[in-house]
Amino acid sequence: MDNQLSDMIQSLSLSSNECRIYARKQLDSWLDSSLTLLRNTYNEKLNEIDQLFHTLNEDLEIYKQRQLITITRQKNNLLNQEIKQLQEQLPILIQVKNTPGSIYDLEICRSTNIIDRPTICSILRHSLLQTEPVQSYRFSSTCRAMGCNSKRDEILLYEKDELILYNVNGTLGGSVSWSTMEDGFVSDITWCSILDCFLVLGRMILSLFDTHLYTCTNIQQVRGSQSHYLIALTYVEQDKSVFICSHHPIETIRQYGPLPEWNLKNTWSKDSLINQDDIGK
Template identity: 20%
Template sequence: MSQSCSIKKCIRTSRGLCDCCQQNLCLQHLNEHNASLISQLNPLTDEINALGDRLKTLSIHKAIADSREKLEQWREDCYKKIDCFFEQKCQELDHLIDEKVGKQREELKRIQLKITELINTQETTRQDIDLLTSTIRELERNMNNIEEACFTVDTRPLLIDDTHVSIGRTTDHELDQSTLWSVCRTIASPKGSFASLSSNDRHLLKHQEPNLCLFDREMNIVKQTLWSYGTIHDMCWSSILDRFIVLGKNNIYLINENTMSIDNVQRIEGRNWGSCTCSDIVLFASIIERASSIMEFTLVPAIELIKEWKYPHTCTNDEFITDIVYNNGHLALIVMNKPEKSVLIDLRNAKTLSRIWTFQPDIRWVQNKIFRCCSLTCNEWLMVDYETGRLLQITKDGKIKKTIKYHPAPYRAILFGLNKLAASTMTDVRLHAIQ
């Protein structure tokens, strides 16, 4: 039996079932329905043509300008390191020659003085003459050896493989701290260990009493050296120096990642370092005292103080800075107010120290400890709240995004790579996988 068209008020007989809407339609409405679908192709055609035109004018060089700039900076840094190493070896060679020539110069001077003394006294013996003659012949042979000497210089080719530069897609999504409870590794902290953490793409630096230790991405100790320089207040990584920077009470130390050698490069008297952080070319270090100041150092060609930011540009007279973290042209300051027992995170412009935003969490501190923070991807921040045992994820515009309970209470945290977070407590360090 024939069916009527499903379109309201249409009395014509159905000619077919429409696959799109599953309705029985007459021939006229089938044609209209088909025409309607075809008409929707025209805007899609316009859109694809517009995207084609955009692709023709797309500037690839502009899109990858920042990445090329990083590669160029890496190349320049490598050239500088090679030049520096070359100059060092030339100085070693010059020193070797000067040392040999210097000994002969001293011997020559001694002989001259002896001869002058004998002439002035008008008294000598055959034994004196023979001894001087023998010494002069010996000096002559030594000088001949120096002139004819050949120094062995062994060199090896400089090998560069793909591990020196890795190219991948930028992490353009914000980290989801809700997955933080996934613990990859936990390492115990011996009694007397300092809680500070620092990392680069390869290693994490941590004090494990009595040593300063480098951990790999699986939290295995790969290198260590005895630390005998007292309290560690903070540490950070400098890419341009290719060194870790460690703050003692009054001193700044450089740690060589390859040799674990420790060099003292700066000292201040009568004031205590509090925290440090690095941009590409500048070291920022804060003084932990009321009305804290921030000192700004150049890193190359030498670590030298270029500016000291003081109260009231840094904080009020009743406040002190406990942490300073650089990321993407910004400085995040953790500021504690002693009379009010309040804590806030202040985002500043790294060049002018002008305030961008301030976030004050619901924290009232009572313990005699300091608060810390670290940077996350997408210009977000993580504030470590040891008072109530929490990690506070803060958006790039200074709003609370997530609050994560953490037990035992966290002291420090740092992003290790793009998808791992290391957090230190009183008893251990935990490595978390995050997304």
């Protein structure tokens, strides 16, 4: 028995090369799969480069048109610096970022954000810095109302069931929920300096939005109804009054004040407004 076991041990040999051949076949299979993956990834990234090149061409044309329109209203030295920077980056506008030896970290990207298409924040910021409208843009947004506090460079937007506060530098300040079911869609928003808050007019209620505490306080003296919605408001600093327009046939326009009190000072009906001339007589 021991001799037989010894013979078996002595017969163990790698001289047939079978294991080496088997391993090489496995390696060849890995090479074929890797080359296929590499080629597919390469072709995908080629398509991404072509698509980004097309997008950059469109963005560059939009950027050129925007700058040509506003060139007389901007500081030329700042614009010159931006154009020079863009000229230097044009040859390398598309970059390929990757980790050496990896095919999973490839990223096709642009090297600059100078010619990025305008966002809603940049457009609002641009409009605040101009004395005249320069260009308008269309967005797929449910934004229904907007108010601006130019002294603090703040913009309040009504989006779906939220009041969202933005700074004109593009940063998000914060948001609070708005009960559309109870208070109705927001019809109008305006800044009130004497109360240091935004006046937010829903179809059913007037609310004060505190930008420091992010709270909304309803004004009980101002109410709408299912048949007579509140639709617009304005604050007149000289009179310390708020004027609110509604669908009510008798109280089409109401005047409240002097703030901070919410006394109903005056009302105008639709008929009286139509029959009066420009000086109210």
